[in-house]
Amino acid sequence: MTKIRDVIADYLWFARNIIATPRAHVPSRSNNTRATIVMLPGILEDGSYFQSTFEPLEKSGYDVVQPDLGRMLAPVPELARLVIADVAKRFGEDPDLPIILLAHSKGSLVGRAALAALPEGVHGLIAIAAPWNGSSMSNLFPWVKALASMAPKGPALAQPWGAVREHHLRSRIYSLSPTWDLHIPEGSQLEGATNIPLKVSGHFRGIGAPHTLNVVVSCIEELIDLGPIRTS
Secondary structure (H helix, E strand, O other): OOOHHHHHHHHHHHHHHOOOOOOOOOOOOOOOOOEEEEEEEEOOOHHHHHHHHHHHHHHOOOEEEEOOOOOOOOOHHHHHHHHHHHHHHHHHHHHOEEEEEEEOOHHHHHHHHHHOOOOOOEEEEEEEEEEEEEEHHHHHHOOOOHHHOOOOHHHHOOOHHHHHHHHHHHOOOEEEEEOOOOOOOOOOOOOOOOOOEEEEEOHHHHOOOOOHHHHHHHHHHHHHHHHOOOOO
């Protein structure tokens, strides 16, 4: 019964945010901006979906931005190339401003693929409810290519950059895991990454929980201190 209530609460949170009227996002970048946070949503999510995260992060001194990735239905490599181009442009505009990727669900796979290119100025990736090991739930939707690709051992999980590069990437990945996630029965633990358990269940609602935002800010601070993942 508890899990049923959790699922209902999770989808209600998703529904409220997906149909919410997007606020006009005014870039918060200033001379005091500490880092640029590039947000990578999951499938069917858009800018308004992360609305609840904008203001808290901006008040902490970060510029929160989103590349145009559509509805995240394209293959992971294609989306990663868009992210790489976006962060390259931002690095060119201000090479001294740290860039950190903040992702949810499929966005985490896209973020890892982008990170594998070791883009200049990018310090790392914070991933919420990431399907690192795929999701067996994806097998229920074989006709939806974007979902089917995230099945265990599916193409969305491919790591063509090799084991050595992957080991390096994981030292810069912070994986935030809900207590229970219907969408990812396999969980969001990633060996070699910094794995952090959240205090809430559900695939969606943990994004806007106050505790999650506190954890995200702490992860951002740690990544800033670590420096860019590309050192030469």
